[in-house]
Amino acid sequence: MAKSLLLISRQAPWSGPGAREALDIVLAGGAFDLPIGVLFLDDGVLQLAPGQQPAALQLKDLGANLQALSLFGVDELFACQVSLAQRGLDPAALNFDEVELLSAPQLAGIIDRYDQVITL
Secondary structure, three states: OOOOEEEEEOOOOOOOOHHHHHHHHHHHHHHOOOOEEEEEOHHHHHHHOOOOOHHHHOOOOOHHHHHHHHHHOOOEEEEEHHHHHHOOOOHHHOOOOOEEEEOHHHHHHHHHHOOEEEEO
């Protein structure tokens, strides 16, 4: 049986290659039917924010990759409620309805549920 993988994305979409690399790993794992989940933590929750304009920074939009996650069998998406609140993001305004919001105590339980964890 394939081991499950949780990718913890902690990078803002415009702060460097970390956010894109995290999504590339997730999409590759999904293409191989690896049980995979994504946890958006710290500045990583900014990837879920609406109204981003990556072209202004001459960056590619990660939104299309995020929208494609379900096509690759990646249905377990999580976001830290504390990270959202610290960055002034309204959970109701996120680009993705299917993101499960987690309290700080719930984070450890989600991390323990997966066999492998990668943080970028």
